[in-house]
Amino acid sequence: MRKIWIFLFLLCSLLGAATRPGAVFLMIWPGARSTALGGAFSAISDDATACYYNQAGLSFMDGMIASLQHANWLSGLHPDMYYEYAGFTKSLKSGTLGLDVIYLTTGKTEVRDFEGNYLGEYTTFDIAIGVNYGIKLTPQLGLGAGWKFIYSYLVAPWVWLRMPDLGIKSGGIGIAYAFDFGVLYKPFSFLSLSGAVQNLGPSISYTETGKADPLPYTLRLGFKIQPFSSRIIKVNLTGDVTKILVGMFADPDKTFFENLKYEFQEAWKGAGLELDYFEFIVLRGGYFYDSEGARIGFTYGGGIKAGGFSLDVGVDQNIYDFTTSNRKFSLSYHF
Numbered sequence: 001m002r003k004i005w006i007f008l009f010l011l012c013s014l015l016g017a018a019t020r021p022g023a024v025f026l027m028i029w030p031g032a033r034s035t036a037l038g039g040a041f042s043a044i045s046d047d048a049t050a051c052y053y054n055q056a057g058l059s060f061m062d063g064m065i066a067s068l069q070h071a072n073w074l075s076g077l078h079p080d081m082y083y084e085y086a087g088f089t090k091s092l093k094s095g096t097l098g099l100d101v102i103y104l105t106t107g108k109t110e111v112r113d114f115e116g117n118y119l120g121e122y123t124t125f126d127i128a129i130g131v132n133y134g135i136k137l138t139p140q141l142g143l144g145a146g147w148k149f150i151y152s153y154l155v156a157p158w159v160w161l162r163m164p165d166l167g168i169k170s171g172g173i174g175i176a177y178a179f180d181f182g183v184l185y186k187p188f189s190f191l192s193l194s195g196a197v198q199n200l201g202p203s204i205s206y207t208e209t210g211k212a213d214p215l216p217y218t219l220r221l222g223f224k225i226q227p228f229s230s231r232i233i234k235v236n237l238t239g240d241v242t243k244i245l246v247g248m249f250a251d252p253d254k255t256f257f258e259n260l261k262y263e264f265q266e267a268w269k270g271a272g273l274e275l276d277y278f279e280f281i282v283l284r285g286g287y288f289y290d291s292e293g294a295r296i297g298f299t300y301g302g303g304i305k306a307g308g309f310s311l312d313v314g315v316d317q318n319i320y321d322f323t324t325s326n327r328k329f330s331l332s333y334h335f
Helices: 004-015 032-036 055-060 158-162 256-266
Strands: 064-072 082-091 096-112 118-138 141-153 173-188 191-200 218-229 233-244 268-277 281-290 295-306 309-315 327-334
Touching (some): 055 096, 055 173, 055 191, 118 173
Antiparallel strands (some): 064 082, 064 327, 082 096, 141 173, 191 218, 218 233, 268 281, 281 295, 309 327
16 A cells, blocks of 8 residues: 555656656557567567557458456556556458557555545556557558557546645646557568557646646567478567657757767667467567666566467566566457
8 A cells, every 4th residue: 555655756747747758658568478579569460469569460460359468567666556458359351450458557545644644545547448450551561550548547636625735726637649650561471570650649738737748659660580480380580679759859969860879779679589389389588678767688478379369478577677576468369
């Protein structure tokens, strides 16, 4: 149960609006498979999480796919924080439709006044609901787009009424929407190239003054190489470079190329290896590098596939510089 310092942290976040991206839960990787691959999934995007990584992947899908994911998120910080994802895709006569939901909660927040008196508690959460579509322009080229509704509940409205000394009458709830666009190109059977821009939309505001934080505008560039494929075993090598576009080229004392070099160094880099044995047992490993966020290390996981079902686990707890448990579990069914 969090105490007043958690509430004060949320309050400081509200008062410091527009200094950092809002709706940061949109930057968390969904899916156990992609997590095990170091987040390098935009050039694969062949399951329901394509609604998140690259909607162009939907254009290459057939039938229907339903996916669910659960994770106790960063339990080393808060044991009652968890992260959920649900996705569904259905191929149509022209293209493929995808629906997805992202949900993150940090659990219950206990509120006390400045004298330490208990005032109550509430549950913080963030949710995004997306509608996505992908269409194949040629046998090798697919395009995709998505729209999402974003609702962020950081402070319950009753808190301001119970704490009038704060001088704040409203705030703590942010609402926004955003668009995603993606492309997936498969010039050869063993090679896929991807690009996506995500979370393009109006800034999200949590304060009564109207000050707003930009959404985490994101650029993803990726590749997938399949150096070996047979009936017995398939090997996939994948890599992604992910760049949060908020605040780019912010140092006026640096030249354009100095800023460009810094932005590339600061970008997230992920790489993964996937071994699929008889389309039954799958082993995965990856590496992730985020120098500014101090998230550097190996990821791993695996899965079992049978009768259209896929059960996967992905572990990325080693990329954090504090002790935590971070495992994602996903269950998918391909109709």
